[in-house]
Amino acid sequence: MSNDKKVERITDMEKDFAQWFTDVCIQAELVDYSGIKGFFIMRPYGYAIWENIQNVLDKKFKEGGHENVSMPVLIPESLLQKEKDHVEGFAPECAWVTHGGDEELPERLCVRPTSETLFCDHWSHVLHSWRDLPMLYNQWCSVLRWEKTTRPFLRGREFLWQEGHTLHATEEEAREETLKQLDVYADLCENYLAMPVIKGNKTDKEKFAGAVNTYTIECMMHDKKALQSGTSHFFGDGFARQFDITFTDRDNKQKYPFQTSWGLSTRVIGGIIMTHGDNNGLVLPPKIAPVQVIVVPVAQHKEGVLEKAQALYEELKALGIRAKIDTSDNSLGWKCAQYEMKGVPLRVEIGPKDIENGSCMAVRRDNREKTSVSLSELETEIPRLLDAVQKGLYDKAKNNLDKNIRPAYSLEEAKELQENYGGFVKTMWCGDLKCELDMKEKAGMSSRCIPFKQENLGETCACCGKKAKHMIYWGVAY
């Protein structure tokens, strides 16, 4: 039975980047739209990417002594209101449950937009002594934020994430934790997702509602826009005071503990798409690809081809490689296009000629480079090629980032650079909100971060000319 299925063409990214992105999400079978605006279905292929990210992070969290917990999905309105800045930040985006069964509830319950208030309420019950500290918790869940504009992965009314919440006896220890977890995110992005990051401080304007400090990792997408890919917050003892969380310290005194939280969401999958994808679809870094190698038999009707292809597939699996084989009746052309669309890092073709030569043909997804691989050398050659794809993707993204950060010495110059080149603009900054708002209004850029790696571009703020405090990155962000 023949099958004339076609892989649908997607929009060229140069023509319409936003449409290209949506096309990839749908055609690579990552998501489906649900019946409610801003709520997306993560299909098996998309969810498997998230599971691979979860596996990496969960292992790192646990190695760092963190434990997973599960908090309620609903928060009473009165609990959300306990911390003033926090409720101001989140209340406008809450979805409210008002009825349970047939009854109207005495108090509105909000579907969690984030769980600080729940963790604090719990801690106020269970924390007693310095012996109970630190409390290093994490939760894998979904959260709701009632956004106006929504897009798969990048901005949903519901999204999946992990939220770490920790409590410490001292400020120093809490600050250390905040930075340590930012490093966990940076390691995930750089070494697994092949996405180079810039680590830094958020400005007061951009920090998390209720935080003392928010640290961020910022990535640059293929269209040179910024994606905030993970954040880590230091709260001081502000929430602890509001929620009356105390402990008896070694010196027998009652004290308030210091708190952190940190989150990374399915948004990074949007980052993977926009960092590595091309006009043939998704391109996945091998380390988190659900399928690392797709085996495609060539002229599979010919004697012995299917058997050899199957043996090759079994061998790859035995090597611990996430391999799949496609022996369906779809055409070779369809298969090649389909697995390119799905971003499988390596396609291995095997046909009568290859079998004669005792080899197979490996085709890299990232640059379509073909390598004939001897069947006796699979064990070394396939992992080598996967590593080459991983490194190739990182290097290309790093190059895109490095060449698209430009210094500016005035607001006008910053604006011009953004208009002509996009990317990030770095300037000196006085630290005042007014200059930050000016840059947004006049050059269309928000502050991305005050990078940990500071450079001295001069002594004065590029916006107002007053004495500069920091070097800062500006950009147009998702």
Place this chain on the structure above:
Amino acid sequence: MSNDKKVERITDMEKDFAQWFTDVCIQAELVDYSGIKGFFIMRPYGYAIWENIQNVLDKKFKEGGHENVSMPVLIPESLLQKEKDHVEGFAPECAWVTHGGDEELPERLCVRPTSETLFCDHWSHVLHSWRDLPMLYNQWCSVLRWEKTTRPFLRGREFLWQEGHTLHATEEEAREETLKQLDVYADLCENYLAMPVIKGNKTDKEKFAGAVNTYTIECMMHDKKALQSGTSHFFGDGFARQFDITFTDRDNKQKYPFQTSWGLSTRVIGGIIMTHGDNNGLVLPPKIAPVQVIVVPVAQHKEGVLEKAQALYEELKALGIRAKIDTSDNSLGWKCAQYEMKGVPLRVEIGPKDIENGSCMAVRRDNREKTSVSLSELETEIPRLLDAVQKGLYDKAKNNLDKNIRPAYSLEEAKELQENYGGFVKTMWCGDLKCELDMKEKAGMSSRCIPFKQENLGETCACCGKKAKHMIYWGVAY
């Protein structure tokens, strides 16, 4: 610094089983109450049990070809209403979101009580050809059911579960899947949780809203009440017809696929507690215990004890055993009581005398049996003891189940057996709802299941005397 912390006594189970259960949940640090009735916080120790159960099941699901997905947490009211029986079963228990941010929503959205309608809606978009079948999906998530009476694990307004949802080209294949997944649950319960099960059919009265058949595994708790521990449903093509899910079959005809779903929840943790626990607290089967062995130094202030204890702990970890060591300044008595409360299967004590003898003392949680283990034989002896605890728990539970199933030949006899002994009563049954309601009203027992393993206890229904169709189990259930 000394620490006079006490492990609080719990209520004896013989005195008040319900209070004993709650005490264990709190004192073993499995859960905490949240600010909303029926919403429980799963603390690290409780959640770690769930993670171990997840690991077992997720592996089995994936080996069976299932893939994980993520569906929205909210369901539009109109979508829930598409299948008549289904909405009747669930609408009275729904929590309703009516506002997003400041706006009243045009349609109420229900926080999912189960996701059949969401899967069906999705399938109606993505199913085209017989090539797309079967679709074997699973989701790990929480669901909400607005119950009146709530208890940790057993009945929450929110609980964690997995829900499998599959679609098949033929009825035969779907029916096979339904039973296969029931076997996965039975295997989990019997071989990991040490909970013997009875597999069978639910009656029409007790089946899932919208299902053609519901299969169940029923367990018996220590108080001889029943706990329905997992269910698997065959839907026929009913939902497919309501949601207009069709595919082009090999013969080029449009057909409706056949559907299943199956779920197992954190309720089984309640089952573990009530099957194995005792008056000293929780007792965990080693295969899913977060901590399998707790190492406790005896007279740890004496020279060399802490070092030896630490070396012992490191060795156990290297053997792949989930071990922990408690070197805190709490008293030995507190430590013993605390890890008994938490149900750690094996406590290993090591003090000066043991060190002299080149041994340690292993104490089983289930029967407090002490075994001196040579330090040179840890590799064989500790796993052997863990296996012995696992088997001991299963055998004890199996004995409790077997000796508490009694045949009855009239409703009066059934009632008397229930009142005098509790447990399950087995009778012949005509299959009529009226007799099922009679048994409930007069003997206080609901039908547990029509077991796959039928016995012939006679020709007539124990309730009405008409011709019998099946043997059935009755019991008082959680």
